[in-house]
Amino acid sequence: MFDQEILMNHLKGPYKGIILLATAQDANKQIYPLAWGIIDAETNRSWMWFLSNLKDLIGDSDELVFVSDRKNSIENAIAHLFPRAHHGYCVWVSARAYRYFVGQRYNILTNNNVESLNSMLRHAPSLPITCLVEHIRYTMQKWFYELRASATACSTVLSPTMENELRTTFEASTRLQAHGLTDNLTQVGISNDTDIVDFSENTCTFHEFQLNRMLCVHATRAACLRGKSLYDLCSPYYTFEYWECAYGEAIYPVLHEVDWIFPAEITGTPIYHLVYVVLQVDHPHNVSNLETSIPHGSGNALAAVDLVITRPHVRITLYHVRCKQHFVREWLKL
Template identity: 65%
Template sequence: MKRELGVQISCNKARRGKVAALHMLHGTPEDSFQKLSSYCHVLGENNPGTVTHIELDSRDRFHYFFLDFGASIRGYMQYLRPVVRVDGSHLKVPYKGTLLLATAQDANKQIYPLAWGIVDSETNRYWMWFMSNLKDLIGDSDELVFVSDRKRSIERAITHLFPLSRHCCCMWHVEKNLIRRHFNASSILLFKRAATTYWVEKFERLMGQIRRVSERCYRYLEKAGFSFWSRALFVGDRYNIMTNNNAESLNSMLRHAHSLPITCLVEHIRKTMQRWFYKCRSNATACSTILSSRMENELQTTFEAGTRLRAHELTSSLTQVGISNNTEIVDFSDNTCTCREFQLNRMPCAHATRGATLSSKSLYDLCSPYYTSEYWRGAYMEVIYPVTQEVDWVVPYEILGTHILPPTVRRPPGRPPTRRKRARYEFTSQLRKCTRCGRLGHNRTTCSNPIVSQAT
């Protein structure tokens, strides 16, 4: 205002003007809550199979909201691996709240959003409500795997509602906890190797090294449960999914929409899903290979690594592959390898590719159909349609007459924060550069290096 119009105003007045402009653009948060039920009705009419739930308290104040697009859930049930990641992120609207997410991974190892929820906070009751709505859509089975952080509320909800499923922890979350507890770099590096290894023997050897380096770190990982965070000891099929970064990426993508009123936030999610499905459907349709583009490249890299190995057929289905004493046995009758990478990822390892070449087997027959381009296209086959303008909405009277009041929230004093406070482990270490000598690791105040004079 001062630079462009020459008007001197206070920061408080500038912020009030900004809030007024946003209300003119998006409407007030109170009006947005009232329009939510009508918007959900029109959204469901334009997108068959879409599920929305709005829960109110006894005073007609907003409590919970659940959203799942019909195109998304049908694509997951037919064409995606049964591995679901769940997480939550805080909203920045005046009435606060938390955005809950459930995501999967498509055949090209890209994010596939499943369900969205808006609640007051991440507590046992809210996660139980969100997971119960999710269970009504995806059901429960012994093949289902959940990946999350170590929140007890998530663990309780999964244990109570999905007794047949498996639950594992995000490796990156455990690593953050190790950094927060000030464990040394050697134990953290050994943990990452132990979490990602396929061999049980190698896992036990690495855990022995961790115990020698830091007994306290070993006790912490043991208390968390070895099978909870390690790939080698996990009971179930988590495929290649070791982290919860799908939900983290969605949180980052929606960070600018976290301050929108609730109906505008839901519309922003719908627009994002519409663009997402169109882009992925176009990429999948243009893919001419049997596997998805990313998995085709991974298979090619694995095949090139396997060409350096020696292979000897033992029987019609058993092949010994390796170099010197470092050999593995590949069994093509049940698609397994003693290195365990073949059966855990459902993709041929280097030993399997070398053995298949010797036996004249097709590498594509050894890959899970979840990685094929056909399943990639099938996941995005349906279209997420837009919502018409508000003046064109046709809503029944019983929905129009539903009163939804905003939740009761006590706003803290001061200006609301716009950026999340980062923890110590989230900062990247940058070396300081001295402006006197130009070297790294110190500044000009502590510089003791001689200045070399340049010849004129």
């Protein structure tokens, strides 16, 4: 499916951060995770990084639709990286709101898929990051294996959920009246509440048919009048072949560290140590040496501390805190 949902979830462990999620929907209308990312803060740069990696995976297409919260950083990144795609916001709307959206949004009007993943991982954000990543990987491995088995056992033309939807839609359509207008146009409805189905474009004035790429009650009733196959009018994305193909690849465990292959951009990146530097204490003398700048016997005095990256001619400050000096002494022992 080409509908993507984007959302984030905050980490709750000692090392704060944010999980970014991108999901799609498989042929059985189930959540299909596409990408996970962990960032330190939600910024324009972090969303650009995350969505540029997503673009490497799925590319850009005029059939691609994003659904997300109303965040400028997401909107800017999508507009820059996916100029051909459509972007909609999470909304709660009536059925008639289908007519106001440009692009094939299928049945996705909210970001409930991502919210469901957040609920499934509600305890995981408190884990250390490496354990969190392994938890996500294992969950996806188990998930893909079980769904691959279900898809392989499917014996219907469409996935089970879509077969049930088509059956329900067909039963509801039998209560509607249908009249031919031209070779391709059919009027369907009851009394004055009617819509027009056009099989030359596979559209309906109710707009659900073309947006969901699945037969609505009007298109179903018109197809029966015209003697058309209902399956031929459903999107191939809903067939069991697409469902099976979505889970065709296995998710493997992480190899032993001795077997890891690191890309050049990782091995070529220098690693700099973090250093706690005491800038000042509430005493008149200047602080110049970490060993002597903390006066003994004044553990309750306040000190200003920076966590910095230092290398020749460069100093990058990460955090600035004020705390009691006896805490600083403990940090300096690390």
